[in-house]
Amino acid sequence: MTVSLFDQFESPLFLGIPLMAVALVLPWALLPKPCSRWISGRYLTLQNWFISRFTHQIFQPISHPGHKWALLFASLMLFLITVNMLGLLPYTYTPTTQLSVNMGFAIPLWLATVIIGMRNQPSLSLAHLLPEGTPTPLIPVLIIIETISLFIRPLALGVRLTANLTAGHLLLQLISLAAFVLLPIMTATAFLTWSLLVLLTLLEIAVAMIQAYVFVLLLSLYLQENV
Template sequence: MKVNLFDQFMTPKTLGADLLLLTMLLAIMMLFKPTDRLFDAPVPTIVTILATLISKHMLEPINPKAQKWAQFLAGQFLLIATLNLIGMLPYTFAPTTHLSVNMALAMPAWLTTVVIGASYKPTSTLAHLLPENTPILLIPIIILIETISQLMRPLALAIRLTANLIAGHVLMQLISTTMMILTVLTPMTLAPLVFLLLLLLTTLELAVAIIQAYVFTLLLALYLHENT
């Protein structure tokens, strides 16, 4: 029986029920507990510390006006990181492996930076489309190229996130399939080595899920820096 490698990016269902929502609810139920204090449970404290550290690293290279968007950037990072990590749970997939989801995350955020730039410093924003000392004959071409470059930013953000996650998950499926075959053919020789490789790749994918969320948010922070 042939298996489509990209079937893993479809929403799994059992008896007509969507398992993605169930997985997310179970994760929340296991991680959080009822309490009368906001940061009494360990996970909210970890999330708060993580958001603070990420915000600090992202806000260092940008100007004070852009730093006002710290809560938005921290929330964006935590949202994308959570969506990426959901794909590591059984019977589910990462929503961010779909280009449409990533475009829905990238387009409004990028458009917000453009609107902010047009509102706060329109002259400087338009000046980015034309470098200094550009020959007169090249001015229309340079403006067209820079405009296309600006419009491609949200697409680049979405494709980068999608491609990295899909590549990692497909590679994990290929290696896990190979391990299952080798477990039957050579259970004592090659199978343990492939299993070790799968464990290392899983650890790498966990890191990639966080790194890609950080890169996505950092680029948005730099776009804010340009437009504030």
């Protein structure tokens, strides 16, 4: 039986039950919760520092009404980072390699920003569909293009996160398989391949964090246009 490299992206089953829900819920148990004591641990202090710096950087250019999204964006950022990082461990599953999961995050949040813009400032939101100073013959074409680009935003969000994580996991599996096959044949080459695997793993850790940040950053830019 030939095993495909893409089998690692299938949702694991236990007694016929998909473990997708467990993979999505379990990372929250690893995050410390604030306590009523005056003295907190180092991990909780680091987490609070990260949340404060992240919210300050993301919401600095956004007007005051958009600051209501701070808790949602900070939670989404921590969730995506935790899920992406845990997916790099052996015998684990990364839910964010599934386009359906990422689109489930992207579409409702993007649609919420659009609805807020159309409700609070419809004239300004519709003005984004037509740049100022456009020649009259180009107006219908530009409106169609801008409308398509507006509706393609959630697809771009989901595909970007899925493609980057999927490509990284495939590279890790291919290089680890090459190191395993070369070990009894060409030991020196196998150790060089293993060194490359370690460097690629460090790169994937950075990619897991950066892609979570990019996902939330683009959502904040969409929110900035509509508040």
